[in-house]
Amino acid sequence: MMAVVIGFTSCQKDDQPTPAPVASNDFLVNGSAVGAFDLFGFEVGGRVPNTDSVTNRWDFGMRFERIIVNSGASGRGNAGVQVVNQPFDAVTVAPETGYAFDTSATQLAVKPEQWYVYNATTRSFSPIAGRTFIFRTANNKFAKMEILTALPADDNGNLVTPPTRPTRIKYQLRFAFQSNGRNF
């Protein structure tokens, strides 16, 4: 499966000099450790309804602090991801290889320690500054993304502070989608 995917990737045409527009988006996701993932598609530029979960419209999903990608055990797409220690702006080209996939429900492409630290004192988690996600999307396009904030919120997206228990996590995302090639 892996070999097929990588082989397929390398057949892509790339290095087209079309700049990828940078967008920001608030993404409100399920704040509990169980239940459905909320889905995000780069081509759409935002949320993808869960009714589309067996399509290639979504690229990654989030639930609380867990991230899945649309591949392997999680979806029917070809999405893969790698997390690099480089600021968003410094990532100018998506690598051809090196993408990880959701091989099983417990072996997900994104490991927690790659992108956040948990603070036991505040019981909050902080996205690590300078970590950039580079996605190969479900449809074999490329995108890069930075998680700017992860804040506890209620169902309407209003931020909450203790003792109010958050039902959602409000992520602020910055991303660029390249529909043509690997350059950003």
Place this chain on the structure above:
Amino acid sequence: MMQRTRERYVFFLLACLVSHISFAQKPKSDTLDGRSDDVVITATRTERKLSNIAVPAIVVGQKQILQSGSLRLNDILQEQTGLFVTSGTGSGAVGGGVFGNGIQLQGLSADYTMILLDGEPLIGRQGGVMDLSRFAVGNIRKIEIIKGPASSLYGSEAMGGVINIITEPISGTQTQIGARYGSFATQDYHVSGSSANEKNQLYYFFNRNSSAGYELDPNTPERTLDPFFNYTAQLKYTHKFNRNTKLTWNNRYFYGKQESFYAINSREINVGGHGTTNDFTINPVLHHQFSDRIKNRLSLVASGFHFVQDLDSLNSKANYYYDSFRQNFWRAENQTDIQLGNHMLTVGGGYTLQSVLTTRYREQKFQHIWHAFVQDEWKVKDNLSLIAGLRYDNNTDFASRLSPKFALHWQLNDQWTINSSIGAGFKAPDFRQLYLSFVNNAADGYSIFGASEFSVAELQRQQSIGLIAQILPAAFAIQELQPEISQGFNFAVQFRPKPGWKAEVNVFRNDINNLINFIPVATNNNGSSVFSYINVNRAFTQGIEGSLDIKFAKYWNLSAGYQFLQTADKQILGAVKAGEVFGRDREGAPARLMRRSDYSGLLNRSAHMANARLFWDHTPSGWMASLRAIYRSRWGVIDRDGNGFANRPDEFAEGMIHVNLTLTKRVKENWMIQFGINNLLNQTNAMFMPNMPGTNWFTTVTYTFKHKNK
């Protein structure tokens, strides 16, 4: 009769010192704290004049404690140069402590300072922190603070320094009663007294301390400090068998109870109960002098500490949380001091048995520790002494440790003295790091196992039955924990231009290796992690501190102190220098490369700390006054952008200055009336300095009855 007894006692002390004093250039006439506090025992485990020891030391005398109106140990320690009483966030070398008021010394957190009561270690650390407010100061004669590592004499924990609380009885026969009332319904009562004849001395101290607590943040349903009360009782008995043999039997008991109420996932208090602390120490010490040149000290300690927190849901009355921590400590130790020409040899050894039983460990755990130490203090010349020491600690549950130390004391002339020392410190892995066996069912089911409880074989067994999804490579790196170790260097110059004047500058550096941290070792089948402990981190603390004591205009005394401190986690600093670390200037801002100047060091450390204390003691009228100011610059409290340090405004607590004022009047021989206001500027920080209330006042009345000699 009394007079003669006292003379004998003084003679006894002098006999111990005689060899030493005969080499000293000439006896120094100091100090500011009165002659009785002139002697320091903690630095070398033998009695030495403060002006003759080779390591940075502070001696806080009874008079200063009294003039400052202190009640608990944290009150007086927080006013000393280079000491910071931590409260609040996190634990371990890179945190402060969630459990009460610990002390930070030379930038090392509370876990790394040894606290002694009359030379014997105190137990009852929770999360590594010894809560200093457990100790009343009414029975303290003086506090000795030795800075820098001293594991060559004291073993584990003596990494940042040693604080020795000395509770010697007041000579003579007297009874004292005292009462205090103050803000937050703070009440403190004590009765103490001593009685002595030619052969026997008895000292007793009884204290009750209580407070209604206080609220610093009305927006939270919980009170910042919940109401509490506690009792301290001490009984100390000394018997002189003859001129050469003396037995001191010291007993201490503490009982404390504090309400605790929480709003769990609610805007209103819905969980409540009590935390209860019981601790005791029984400590007989036999002193024997074989000859003018050989004296011996045999000490036995039995102590226990038991803390229980029991919380119920206020609605359903069902138990919400129960935690019990019981620690017992037994030690036998012998020390012999031998004078051999210009060498003062100190040789000792002992055996320690410790047990701990908590709701979070599988079973009661026992630790056996053997230790032996030797120290040679060599008077090379009248004005130059060299000290070399070595201690060996052998423990059943972690790797053994050898701790050397070298020190130099060089008196250039009557005014200038140089002290320098280099030594090793270590801290044994604490109980959690060895024995914790904790599965968090409330959260997502993560679990933590101490290094002694952990085995790869067990993980593999759990993997075979499907409980564990994946064993991480890190699991194979878990091995017998090494003690956390440090090398400390101190270089101090002292200047004493005239009696009552003293200036001192000390430069220090501590390199700490093998810091213990927990790391994920496996993934459960539900995706949560299994953690265990490993020696990974390296850090340093370095700085310069200065202090100044000036006695002027007969009744006035000014002292001031300053410490500049730099700290770093060496891995993080290395990554910053390599350009691999990023940060955000505010929440949600794009990541930016962190430079060396953005790196603020370990959390909970202030770069600048200063204090100034002005004492006025007008003996003719019986009036005394003290005005004290303590400053600390901003300190990092939290990491919000995942880079492991504070680099933006909302990651720091603002600097603060505390001003305390005390006014005391002695009436005749017997009465003392005191009035004080603490935190005059009302500087508070509910989140990061919850142990510091706003402006508060107190008034104390003490009556001392001096019995006539028989």
